[in-house]
Amino acid sequence: MTTTQTLDIDYTKYNFRDSDATYEYKFPKGLNRNVVEQISKIKNEPDWMRQFRLRSYEHFMKRPLPMWGGDLTTLNFDEMLYYASPTEKKSRSWDDVPSYIKETFDKLGIPEAERKFLGGVGAQYESEVVYHSLREDLAKKGIIFADTDTALREYPELFKKHFATVVPPEDNKFAALNSAVWSGGSFIYVPEGVTVDVPLQAYFRINTQNMGQFERTLIIADKNSRVHYIEGCTAPIYSTDSLHSAVVEIIAKPGAHVRYTTIQNWSSDVYNLVTKRAYAYGNATMEWVDGNLGSRLTMKYPSIYLLGPGAKGEILSVAFAGKGQHQDSGGKVIHLAPYTTSRITSKSISKDGGRTTYRGLLHVAKGAKGVKSTVRCDALLLDEYSRTDTYPYNEINEDDATTTHEATVGKIGEDQLFYLMSRGVSEQEALSMIVMGFMEPFTKELPMEYAIELNRLIQLEMAGSVG
């Protein structure tokens, strides 16, 4: 069955680069002690951070590559750039942003998004945040929303007290790498009892070929506060490998509610190796909403440590793997306190030989009584060349824990397509509809604009799958 279908999508939106971006402090490729020293020096960092970076670098060098997950053998650390900065100074108002960067943001729809519902926008262009606005009423409430470099300078005590307490450099090889060369990212502090009623969001982009991006995000939600942070990524397409290795740390103090939403659409040559971890204290709620499209290999397992009684954790993720792509993702929940609850929902779609892997950990510690946990993974395979695997690890050390695990693997049936097409919908649209419907439990958790964007990306990914 063959139909031709014109999708109403601006393809150029997802595949462009700026030709006239000029980079200051462009480093040579490769990583050594001197590069790490230089990064710290350019940023004029306090000595403790310099030493932290060096300690992390040493660990990175001696730590072997992980022996599990995706194929990392083609990743060449010597071919990467570890630091680049387009402008020296950060801008606060839209007028100060260089015009070529504005054009890039226009293509990504940032100003529109801002007009509609943004409180603050931190848009990361290369390694430095060039545009950062914070609505006044947020500042009045004592909320800090800054790029991480600025936060280190302006809030040194708050920063030092929490930084790397959730993800220490020794956690894994890529956390060590990030800790050594990190640049940019978002820093958020929400004071006790304060609710941030609009989502805070930052747009991240990789623009230089072979440039690694190592942003570092730290969110501290004080007691009984509430915040939703959104991070979206759209990378231009390049032919050689690129590395993205972020660390995200979240601290949800007692009674706090934090939601962290990500949609990432990396170009198909990017290695996306991310460590995301949250601490949730008593009665706090932590939610990861994590969408992964594109990339050559993504290894990302958002985790939640439930540290106090009554804490809740939720991980909702979606992965889409096309040709030559491997999405190795999932979630980890560590129940360390009684009466904690968690839910992991994972949806994955593989097509054109793409591969998705669900890798999850559910740990219930001795003494964590009355734990409840639900894990559900659904995989959709769009053809017989694609692949999906599920690796759920359960370590349950309390007898009264209530845990359920459900996993399904589905295919799109001929009858389903026939049914939708009999209503006038083209095969292409019908396929997209089924895939979007499959992802709906995820999409409905997104703000409207992101849901639309995600659906467009899916339609784009689905284009050409009819033949």
Place this chain on the structure above:
Amino acid sequence: MILLLTTLEIKDLHVSIEGKQILKGVNLKVSQGEIHAVMGPNGSGKSTLANTLMGHPKYKVDGGDILVNGESIVGLTPDLRARKGLFLAFQYPLEISGVPLAQFLRTAYRSIKGDGQQKTEAKGVGGEMISALAFKKKFEEKLKEVDLDASFAKRYLNEGFSGGEKKRAEILQMAILQPSIAIMDETDSGLDIDAIRKVAEVVAHMAGPEIGVLLITHYQRILEYIKPQFVHIMAHGRIFQSGGPELAKMLEERGYEWIAGDCGDSSVRKTLTTHVMREAVES
């Protein structure tokens, strides 16, 4: 002015599934404004006919032709057939998770009603809004007619619907998409008598010069509410008798055995007899 009526013409249609011949030369002509009933026992090829007309890829046309307004549609995919005005109310509607009914129907509506609609909407946000509102109004109106409550707009396509709700949702789709020729595949099966009456009333209400109906059934009950002008009896992949409403009446009085007797084919006689017995047990 000449009034152009859409005509569906089936000529000597031969169809097989996975190499097995099911339809062995079916001839039938349905025009807008007419109601035809195709009756016959299980296995006679009724559902094959319905699915073939709509273009299910599993059903292979080995011979003959299907024409809409004189043009063959045999090579067309189901979506293109829908755009030519055909509609199939499924015997077993499929469940599509995550696709809200109203949203789906709006997409379908726009696909079928074509460019004119899309151009209006492309004019800007205002045009889109009005159209969305108009659609919502139409949708809610039809929802009421088929006796489904407002929550169905946001429910996923057929997911978790009861048997009766699924059939009513099919009629709802038909009412909104306004086909020229509607094929209804055993819409009455699996429904109790009240549900049949409800569904039939809506169809009867829709019937008129605008729509041609090909009603496929093996019970006569639904014909009490939807009065066909033409009745065709099908068995063993062929239509072997066509007539007016009196044919259905005769079937009701005398059962399929009368036809089987007429037909003189003992295997048909056996099938039909079995069918009549089963129907007697069920009712």
